[in-house]
Amino acid sequence: MARQRQERAVRTRDALIQAAAETFDENGFSGAGINRILERAGVTPGAMYFHFKSKEDLARAVIVEQAAALRLPEQPSGIQQLVNLTLYLAGEMQRNVRFRAGVRLAVDQTEGGVQDFTVYEWWGEKFRQELLAARARDELLEDVDEAECARVLVAAYTGTQLMSQLSTGRADLPQQIVAMWRYLLPGIARPRTVSRVTVDAALSVAA
Amino acid sequence: MARQRQERAVRTRDALIQAAAETFDENGFSGAGINRILERAGVTPGAMYFHFKSKEDLARAVIVEQAAALRLPEQPSGIQQLVNLTLYLAGEMQRNVRFRAGVRLAVDQTEGGVQDFTVYEWWGEKFRQELLAARARDELLEDVDEAECARVLVAAYTGTQLMSQLSTGRADLPQQIVAMWRYLLPGIARPRTVSRVTVDAALSVAA
The missing domain is CATH 1.10.357.10 (Tetracycline Repressor, domain 2)
Structure with a gap:
């Protein structure tokens, strides 16, 4: 059970980063609405705040992780x-x-x-x-x-x-x-x- | 009288462009509020709409006129x-x-x-x-x-x-x-x- 929860948390975090990346790419930081990101990720506000406290937090994660994924x-x-x-x-x-x-x-x-x-x-x-x-x-x-x-x-x-x-x-x-x-x-x-x-x-x- | 009005119109237009430039420089396009620009220029909404219909119009004027002023x-x-x-x-x-x-x-x-x-x-x-x-x-x-x-x-x-x-x-x-x-x-x-x-x-x- 703990393992399942952990896997779900990883998936949720990844879905949020992916949805945030797509929204920032289209609309920039100030034009990206949190609701649009949540809808895209299929995640509730509560689940998001477990991982990211704000849009700034999400943007920082996108910046850090984009570099990590490059070969x-x-x-x-x-x-x-x-x-x-x-x-x-x-x-x-x-x-x-x-x-x-x-x-x-x-x-x-x-x-x-x-x-x-x-x-x-x-x-x-x-x-x-x-x-x-x-x-x-x-x-x-x-x-x-x-x-x-x-x-x-x-x-x-x-x-x-x-x-x-x-x-x-x-x-x-x-x-x-x-x-x-x-x-x-x-x-x-x-x-x-x-x-x-x-x-x-x-x-x-x-x- | 017509001449005075014309001079005032030129001054108003210039004040709006200057205030818009200062505000765009500080906050970018989406962060620049029309009210902040009007306040800075000391111009009423009615006087602005005589010269510029929108923030987009103002931004276009800043872009066009910045180049014109260069030596x-x-x-x-x-x-x-x-x-x-x-x-x-x-x-x-x-x-x-x-x-x-x-x-x-x-x-x-x-x-x-x-x-x-x-x-x-x-x-x-x-x-x-x-x-x-x-x-x-x-x-x-x-x-x-x-x-x-x-x-x-x-x-x-x-x-x-x-x-x-x-x-x-x-x-x-x-x-x-x-x-x-x-x-x-x-x-x-x-x-x-x-x-x-x-x-x-x-x-x-x-x-």
């Missing part, structure tokens, strides 16, 4: 893996509603919302690790500052994502990420690395 | 002017509330708001004109596609602006734009142009 490389390995990672993320933006909702919550400037800089810092650190691996493999130009460059990449990625969403509902996001790399790679990687790296929108489909 | 170069002239333009815009984001509000309205994903892609296209075209001038001056690398590159620059700028706002309230925006150029210029301009162009955060202060 990310275990070890940093340099420029090719960094490129692959940005294309994989472009594909996730197209097909994974929790990831999409987490990004929207981070980008939207909601009043009294949950917005903070943590998500950008987390990705900046991931990118920096790949750049450090690239440095160890002698793939980087001499004067590249790994932390600064990682931040520039996160910023460029964020803006590309936003524009692709507004113009095509993200249909062209992988192609736009390819274009971004076209102009950024020569300022980051050595010419021999630039000529070796594959930047292909098809990489957004496979993982 | 932009009359003729495109290439890479240096493009760099200067991005730094001038960084300064305007810091000191000009109408510009800031217009950008926030364009970036925010409000429910039922005024968001569209036009602002990005407008800036993309400005940037493209500078790149075409750069091409005529033989400043660009051979395989740069001016339209694609302009779009990448607008995306990188947009993401940089967003991250700077979240992390430092835009205090470091000029420095972050300098960092952006550091990694983008070598993929866009010929080496001799890269070595000649000045990219200095101090350019954000003067116009």
Whole structure:
């Protein structure tokens, strides 16, 4: 019985996070009504408050869990893996509603919302690790500052994502990420690395 | 009398746009209350409805007029002017509330708001004109596609602006734009142009 209760609690929590992600993705934080989320999840207010005290709590859970569900490389390995990672993320933006909702919550400037800089810092650190691996493999130009460059990449990625969403509902996001790399790679990687790296929108489909 | 009335109408319209810009800048589109805007402008609902039928109308006016008030170069002239333009815009984001509000309205994903892609296209075209001038001056690398590159620059700028706002309230925006150029210029301009162009955060202060 205790085990059944526990399983049900896990399912309820997951249904709430899924429903919240779908609603935040469609309406943003301030436009997402708690009632809509509860209806979608098929959960009562009482059952929700056992897991989440507020819409802010739910939004925080979406942000934390979207990252946990991604299939990310275990070890940093340099420029090719960094490129692959940005294309994989472009594909996730197209097909994974929790990831999409987490990004929207981070980008939207909601009043009294949950917005903070943590998500950008987390990705900046991931990118920096790949750049450090690239440095160890002698793939980087001499004067590249790994932390600064990682931040520039996160910023460029964020803006590309936003524009692709507004113009095509993200249909062209992988192609736009390819274009971004076209102009950024020569300022980051050595010419021999630039000529070796594959930047292909098809990489957004496979993982 | 007719002239006085006209002048008063112009002042009322301007007060409404200023109050709307301040409120959108602080609270975003969905968080901005019409009453707060009217109070701030010292204008009655009746006087507002003579100029603007809705909050959407006001937001559209802020977006259109923020661009009109900028001091932009009359003729495109290439890479240096493009760099200067991005730094001038960084300064305007810091000191000009109408510009800031217009950008926030364009970036925010409000429910039922005024968001569209036009602002990005407008800036993309400005940037493209500078790149075409750069091409005529033989400043660009051979395989740069001016339209694609302009779009990448607008995306990188947009993401940089967003991250700077979240992390430092835009205090470091000029420095972050300098960092952006550091990694983008070598993929866009010929080496001799890269070595000649000045990219200095101090350019954000003067116009």
